Amino acid sequence: MIKVGIVGGTGYTGVELLRLLARHPEVRIEAITSRSEADLPVSELYPNLRGHYDDLAFSDPDPERLAACDAVFFATPHGVAHGLAGELLGRGTRVIDLSADFRLRDAQEWASWYGQPHGAPELLEEAVYGLPEVNRSRIREARLIAVPGCYPTAVQLGLLPLLEAGLIDPDHVIADCKSGVTGAGRGAKVPSLLAEASESMKAYGASGHRHLPEIRQGLGDAAGRPVGLTFVPHLTPMIRGIHATLYGRLTGEPGDLQARFEQRFRDEPFVDVMPAGSHPETRSVKGANICRLAVHRPGDGDTVVVLSVIDNLVKGASGQAIHNLNLMFGLDENAGLEAPALMP
Amino acid sequence: MIKVGIVGGTGYTGVELLRLLARHPEVRIEAITSRSEADLPVSELYPNLRGHYDDLAFSDPDPERLAACDAVFFATPHGVAHGLAGELLGRGTRVIDLSADFRLRDAQEWASWYGQPHGAPELLEEAVYGLPEVNRSRIREARLIAVPGCYPTAVQLGLLPLLEAGLIDPDHVIADCKSGVTGAGRGAKVPSLLAEASESMKAYGASGHRHLPEIRQGLGDAAGRPVGLTFVPHLTPMIRGIHATLYGRLTGEPGDLQARFEQRFRDEPFVDVMPAGSHPETRSVKGANICRLAVHRPGDGDTVVVLSVIDNLVKGASGQAIHNLNLMFGLDENAGLEAPALMP
Amino acid sequence: MIKVGIVGGTGYTGVELLRLLARHPEVRIEAITSRSEADLPVSELYPNLRGHYDDLAFSDPDPERLAACDAVFFATPHGVAHGLAGELLGRGTRVIDLSADFRLRDAQEWASWYGQPHGAPELLEEAVYGLPEVNRSRIREARLIAVPGCYPTAVQLGLLPLLEAGLIDPDHVIADCKSGVTGAGRGAKVPSLLAEASESMKAYGASGHRHLPEIRQGLGDAAGRPVGLTFVPHLTPMIRGIHATLYGRLTGEPGDLQARFEQRFRDEPFVDVMPAGSHPETRSVKGANICRLAVHRPGDGDTVVVLSVIDNLVKGASGQAIHNLNLMFGLDENAGLEAPALMP
Amino acid sequence: MIKVGIVGGTGYTGVELLRLLARHPEVRIEAITSRSEADLPVSELYPNLRGHYDDLAFSDPDPERLAACDAVFFATPHGVAHGLAGELLGRGTRVIDLSADFRLRDAQEWASWYGQPHGAPELLEEAVYGLPEVNRSRIREARLIAVPGCYPTAVQLGLLPLLEAGLIDPDHVIADCKSGVTGAGRGAKVPSLLAEASESMKAYGASGHRHLPEIRQGLGDAAGRPVGLTFVPHLTPMIRGIHATLYGRLTGEPGDLQARFEQRFRDEPFVDVMPAGSHPETRSVKGANICRLAVHRPGDGDTVVVLSVIDNLVKGASGQAIHNLNLMFGLDENAGLEAPALMP
Structure with a gap:
């Protein structure tokens, strides 16, 4: 033990x-x-x-x-x-x-x-950045892990296949993110009260949020150059869950985006590329260590839209931390992380 | 009467x-x-x-x-x-x-x-398109009004000042919209059940939604040319409210965006340009015929972000319809529409 | 003015x-x-x-x-x-x-x-206890009003017709009450966070709550003798609303309970006795100064069940306070209180 | 297998x-x-x-x-x-x-x-009534199990210690129950829509509900005589969970109620008698096969109040069904049922 x-x-x-x-x-x-x-x-x-x-x-x-x-x-x-x-x-x-x-x-x-x-x-x-889908082998050898933030996990997983392959303009990436209120922690703050946060939706930190540099760093690594990112987080009236809606401008004909996403995450136990045309729901990952992705290209135009959902407390925090532990100690990657999401 | x-x-x-x-x-x-x-x-x-x-x-x-x-x-x-x-x-x-x-x-x-x-x-x-902030004088004379849809109202009001002045690239406009469930109507459908829609967030119609052509038509009128719009609506676990997060790429130095928005809607009784730095909440318009806007320019970069909130059933439907009635019959524009939003 | x-x-x-x-x-x-x-x-x-x-x-x-x-x-x-x-x-x-x-x-x-x-x-x-349905004439002359609490308003209005007429055993009255979270005020407390109070239901103060003596005082006035009351409040995951479910044991054949309730509140502008068989919903009073009541006698047995709903912030607080003001200053009782509830 | x-x-x-x-x-x-x-x-x-x-x-x-x-x-x-x-x-x-x-x-x-x-x-x-806390040995031998309903499970577990010991008047038992909306199933019905059921609380079936005879049967078995029960279910704006608030009138000095409850369920893996003074929350059992109970005697009077919470889909349905399976096939009672509740 x-x-x-x-x-x-x-x-x-x-x-x-x-x-x-x-x-x-x-x-x-x-x-x-x-x-x-x-x-x-x-x-x-x-x-x-x-x-x-x-x-x-x-x-x-x-x-x-x-x-x-x-x-x-x-x-x-x-x-x-x-x-x-x-x-x-x-x-x-x-x-x-x-x-x-x-x-x-x-x-x-x-x-x-x-x-x-x-x-x-x-x-x-x-310190090793503990995103297993990028750094698995380094995590295995690491003594000190920085577990990624919740928004950064959802955004990076959704954009990696595009930026690594140079398919989108790295200067104009948009991440419109929606988070449940546990993202704000358990502190007793008026804006987090049910009476204030329920039955409402709002953006916050539109002019700059602490997760921005972390996301930029990770996306920059994937793109091999600095990335221009606009990141707007929103507070959503639910307990858990992040929904990242990601917009990139295609720089050319991208080929089969669906196949590319499936290929990129084929061996990843905790990333699920959903069938073409899907719209993942945050409840489908509630309590589970999984990121579900879908990729869309509306009207076959030059904009690609990626939908990425995680449970901010699991794949966005504690589950991913345990995944790192499993890797560091040579355990089954799934240990402790097998339970399906709670739905409904 | x-x-x-x-x-x-x-x-x-x-x-x-x-x-x-x-x-x-x-x-x-x-x-x-x-x-x-x-x-x-x-x-x-x-x-x-x-x-x-x-x-x-x-x-x-x-x-x-x-x-x-x-x-x-x-x-x-x-x-x-x-x-x-x-x-x-x-x-x-x-x-x-x-x-x-x-x-x-x-x-x-x-x-x-x-x-x-x-x-x-x-x-x-x-038929006159019943967006008073654009067509007030035509509405006064109209016999047949097409009341704008809920998403189109929130999106157009947020983008008009930018497109009318030619400040953003009309080919790459993004509207990431979040709606409460009354937007789906009162029909008995499984996805609208509390047990299905609560504690969750999802996009829908990412590849094409019926409000898209209506928004494009209105934005095109404002820009004086066709507009390339990516529109992704999301279902949010709340009863009422639309939050539109709008992204445009500045084509040059825009001047004082806050002043421009305030100027554009100075005489409008049902559009509220909030102070610089604001993040309007949908609950601040719950039950009221008002659109609240805020404009951001993160990091003084080339992306402008507009936050636009309405109650989809009021300014996005029935309230706006009554506003049209008031205009058509020469009544006080405010008649029947004076009550503040219900908050909390 | x-x-x-x-x-x-x-x-x-x-x-x-x-x-x-x-x-x-x-x-x-x-x-x-x-x-x-x-x-x-x-x-x-x-x-x-x-x-x-x-x-x-x-x-x-x-x-x-x-x-x-x-x-x-x-x-x-x-x-x-x-x-x-x-x-x-x-x-x-x-x-x-x-x-x-x-x-x-x-x-x-x-x-x-x-x-x-x-x-x-x-x-x-x-000081005059500001429950107009009991003290209207005294309120008209009062200089100092104690506006009733939210639970006491819902409970008293539901039980008055029974206790005033001596129809139920005053020693064994039960009030099982459910309140939205605004009843706990706007203070920043962990149990009131959306992340804590949402998707959950709990009782509190089962062994004694500050509204108990106020309710007992009012019920005792109605009964003309002390009343034995068990009062259990519950926290419900909603912003506004109180639902009081009231149980009394009939002391004899009560006659037409529906008619008795209708008669008792016939001239009251802010009490609505719903048709026999109804189950009032708190949302039907959201934002409005009204108490809706229904009376049931399951299986024609010796237990009477009264369902009583109010908006805790309106008929349970601020609306009732304005009603008192209207009475004190000889205004229309309805002034400022005419708007229907916000539903949905 | x-x-x-x-x-x-x-x-x-x-x-x-x-x-x-x-x-x-x-x-x-x-x-x-x-x-x-x-x-x-x-x-x-x-x-x-x-x-x-x-x-x-x-x-x-x-x-x-x-x-x-x-x-x-x-x-x-x-x-x-x-x-x-x-x-x-x-x-x-x-x-x-x-x-x-x-x-x-x-x-x-x-x-x-x-x-x-x-x-x-x-x-x-x-057919064997599959409430293991009552019928464990019969379940082990059974070929046909009737899994108890959700309300009946919460109500019976809360009242068994009192009725089995003859501590309360069996003619006047009250069960005021609050259920999340999954209790109404996945059918597409207007009253179950988020737009209808959210931000509201209502009773239903106050004059008679199908779970009534099942509860009466079980309570009658415990009491050794027919039980007079008033049962009022309520719809609560949450996905999962039942909170039963149970009222009985003590027939005499009951002794140490807390000890009696703890004794009754000492060997039960899926009933948790909480410490004296507790108010169990439904979220503490979300997704888990457990009933949490607390017993109160307000003001040391003659009314006993029991608070009983379960997840209606787990201990109130599928979890209890698996518990029965485990018993029937001689498996570890816990098999498949070990995961803690999802909280927050």
């Missing part, structure tokens, strides 16, 4: 790690930390876990206890992993960070978007 | 006409027709109207009774107004059609999208 | 007063106070009000300015009206308190439920 | 069987039937199953193929199992019926509630 720790377990990605790991055959949770909820049984905060983790309680972060784990997940706000990752790595514990701390390769860019200096620039070279 | 009739009153735009007209000081409803619900009191089908229309019942469509009205609203599926409008006009009754029957000037194009011949091509020349 | 002030206008009952008063022909808002949002235009916090109150901003509470009003609404947490009501009354301003401060006649009982001494026991004798 | 068939697999209980059985280690699905969708791959109707059942398609009901199974689930409207169960049993195939066909022991009573004669009264004696 692989011993794992979770730092910052009270948020939605933390409880989602617990939910998924409850069915993982090779993992045992050694510690889950929370300063604010120390000593509280996890099943008291999350009653869905009653009967599954009855002996597990939140504890104050204790480096000794975490260092005794084979791997530690960080399900924390940005900045926390900066302070602890180095010590853990030095003691032989692998780190899988679900926060934004190691996603950008450029410490300066990180600092400019997060308004504080990068806390561990010396680790950036080692 | 102006005597009005409503044909096809059992759907959502029908009941919305009743809700709004209940507070209209100059209108009296003479007849509301429904073949399927003839003799049923309207307040039995729509208990929110108990106490407001206690003597009003649905009746079988009776041309005599309708022709005795000053104006008749059609809140019907496409094709119905084709059959009745001519007779009513001939007898001096003005027609305000909320369906798609007279929105397209080209009968051939109509036939190709609706899969049946146009039933009244001889009326097309007379 | 009657000059009114609103103390504590940033919460849901405050904005609902603004929404309803925007259409009131006889009222002008002189001041709306908020310590936390002083100087903020109301339409910035509540964009649905853009175009309606463009010159109105929140202001620090200023007793001089409030005392210059004919009436002041308190839309505040409990305890605030205690401190200000006396002074305003002394200066001739009438007070309509939407909080719980003056609902209980017994200051000791108030103190025990609210965990602090009653701050103005000397005003209790003068 | 146990070979199973599913008759009527297109509804919500059918897909839920597929979702749960996808993770069952001992079961293989041999056939899933649907007249209307014959030849359609199941993953086309339910895209959440893509990657899980890629070779499985709906087929016309074929008695030969079904009789080759070890067990057949009926996920059909009432009346269908009547026609097929006898033949299957005769050929050695066990039958687990999720419909109402064999729940009532009295064929006459069945006929009166369902408006048609009972189609297989000769099987009633053999």
